[in-house]
Amino acid sequence: xxxxxxxxxxxxxxxxxxxxxxxxxxxxxxxxxxxxxxxxxxxxxxxxxxxxxxxxxxxxxxxxxxxxxxxxxxxxxxxxxxxxxxxxxxx
Amino acid sequence: xxxxxxxxxxxxxxxxxxxxxxxxxxxxxxxxxxxxxxxxxxxxxxxxxxxxxxxxxxxxxxxxxxxxxxxxxxxxxxxxxxxxxxxxxxxxxxxxxxxxxxxxxxxxxxxxxxxxxxxxxxxxxxxxxxxxxxxxxxxxxxxxxxxxxxxxxxxxxxxxxxxxxxxxxxxxxxxxxxxxxxxxxxxxxxxxxxxxxxxxxxxxxxxxxxxxxxxxxxxxxxxxxxxxxxxxxxxxxxxxxxxxxxxxxxxxxxxxxxxxxxxxxxxxxxxxxxxxxxxxxxxxxxxxxxxxxxxxxxxxxxxxxxxxxxxxxxxxxxxxxxxxxxxxxxxxxxxxxxxxxxxxxxxxxxxxxxxxxxxxxxxxxxxxxxxxxxxxxxxxxxxxxxxxxxxxxxxx
Numbered sequence: 001x002x003x004x005x006x007x008x009x010x011x012x013x014x015x016x017x018x019x020x021x022x023x024x025x026x027x028x029x030x031x032x033x034x035x036x037x038x039x040x041x042x043x044x045x046x047x048x049x050x051x052x053x054x055x056x057x058x059x060x061x062x063x064x065x066x067x068x069x070x071x072x073x074x075x076x077x078x079x080x081x082x083x084x085x086x087x088x089x090x091x
Numbered sequence: 092x093x094x095x096x097x098x099x100x101x102x103x104x105x106x107x108x109x110x111x112x113x114x115x116x117x118x119x120x121x122x123x124x125x126x127x128x129x130x131x132x133x134x135x136x137x138x139x140x141x142x143x144x145x146x147x148x149x150x151x152x153x154x155x156x157x158x159x160x161x162x163x164x165x166x167x168x169x170x171x172x173x174x175x176x177x178x179x180x181x182x183x184x185x186x187x188x189x190x191x192x193x194x195x196x197x198x199x200x201x202x203x204x205x206x207x208x209x210x211x212x213x214x215x216x217x218x219x220x221x222x223x224x225x226x227x228x229x230x231x232x233x234x235x236x237x238x239x240x241x242x243x244x245x246x247x248x249x250x251x252x253x254x255x256x257x258x259x260x261x262x263x264x265x266x267x268x269x270x271x272x273x274x275x276x277x278x279x280x281x282x283x284x285x286x287x288x289x290x291x292x293x294x295x296x297x298x299x300x301x302x303x304x305x306x307x308x309x310x311x312x313x314x315x316x317x318x319x320x321x322x323x324x325x326x327x328x329x330x331x332x333x334x335x336x337x338x339x340x341x342x343x344x345x346x347x348x349x350x351x352x353x354x355x356x357x358x359x360x361x362x363x364x365x366x367x368x369x370x371x372x373x374x375x376x377x378x379x380x381x382x383x384x385x386x387x388x389x390x391x392x393x394x395x396x397x398x399x400x401x402x403x404x405x406x407x408x409x410x411x412x413x414x415x416x417x418x419x420x421x422x423x424x425x426x427x428x429x430x431x432x433x434x435x436x437x438x439x440x441x442x443x444x445x446x447x448x449x450x451x452x453x454x455x456x457x458x459x460x461x462x463x464x465x466x467x468x469x470x471x472x473x474x475x476x477x478x479x480x481x482x483x484x485x486x487x
Contacts (some may be wrong), residue, residue, distance in 0.1 A: 019456045055404075087371055091251030091339070
């Protein structure tokens with residue numbers, strides 16, 4: 001299953017500058033594994049030992065996976081995943 | 092066809108239903124649902140009107156009524172000073188297809204004599220009516236809304252990239268008091284995006300420069316300068332007097348401080364943040380603030396991001412760069428949210444995060460939910476005081 005993943009600006013150094021990449025898997029965890037294979041280093045930026053890092057949110061469509069099934073959230077063809085990190089700039 | 096004024100009035104009286112003032116008062120007291128339409132001139136309305144009335148001077152009735160009262164079957168009671176203009180207006184409404192119109196008999200003069208409740212709409216000066224005329228034409232703002240704005244107090248955190256466009260539009264809109272918190276001085280490298288400031292003011296404290304610009308734009312606005320950095324020590328004092336906080340700060344420690352103060356003190360925060368070509372905007376209305384504002388509470392910043400990133404994973408603000416114009420887009424979205432909160436109009440961004448990608452010109456919307464395990468506003472909050480996080484890019 002091919003899922004579109006939106007890569008935020010701070011992580012694009014790991015995707016060769018691409019703002020959207022495709023990954024396969026039937027759950028968010030599998031997608032992250034596939035992303036790591038294709039773009040080594042990405043998983044560490046998204047996850048820590050406890051799961052998704054607390055300053056990053058992963059969305060399937062419009063919904064935060066913390067309010068779905070977390071990393072076990074199922075994804076299907078046509079779903080889009082957004083990685084949304086905390087951003088602090090304002091000046 | 093009537094040929095004289097007397098004939099006309101006889102005809103109009105026949106075609107319209109009269110409503111005694113006592114009965115009108117009873118309906119208002121009972122909370123009956125109907126539109127109360129005041130067709131007197133604006134200066135008469137300004138001297139006092141029946142509470143809840145919509146004002147359309149009779150001369151504008153045909154032009155404006157279908158826009159203001161689109162449901163032609165909704166019950167309408169029209170009044171004027173003595174009952175003549177309202178009867179004529181009621182006949183006009185019937186001609187326009189309104190099916191349920193009554194005219195109050197006699198009218199406002201008698202209503203006042205009877206000691207029935209009246210309200211005096213806010214009195215804007217002639218200069219203010221001219222300045223805000225495009226707001227006054229909007230039914231969602233009008234004189235009452237403009238007066239609310241003039242009485243409102245907004246605290247802007249940062250007179251930089253986001254604070255510049257936000258404060259300019261809030262000042263232009265006539266928000267009566269703008270507090271500006273910023274400890275920095277104007278630097279040449281700010282001018283690519285911080286449109287409050289000018290080349291001739293390089294080296295000047297940003298709050299001083301901001302106050303100059305804003306007062307020159309709109310002398311109605313009282314600008315309060317806070318040449319200091321928001322800290323755990325001054326958060327309570329700075330937030331205390333304000334209705335809405337616009338967060339345009341530039342670092343994670345302050346963002347979390349803003350959030351925790353907003354939760355503790357019950358202040359709505361309009362959040363904007365920027366990074367290179369990307370922006371995020373949302374509105375946080377924590378429970379205490381929602382209770383005061385009479386709206387539903389939403390998530391807080393910690394529901395979204397429970398903890399700040401460690402410094403080595405947080406991109407440094409100065410190194411990252413930012414498209415100057417991005418600040419304009421995000422800051423004006425923040426100003427829009429602030430104005431809507433102050434006017435209590437429209438749908439705010441509570442529970443929604445707008446992400447803006449200027450390179451691809453895409454706005455996206457993500458749902459934000461309250462996290463029951465949130466350390467600040469969850470079911471069992473663990474946060475009891477302010478936390479001073481250290482070690483981020485502190486300089487803007």
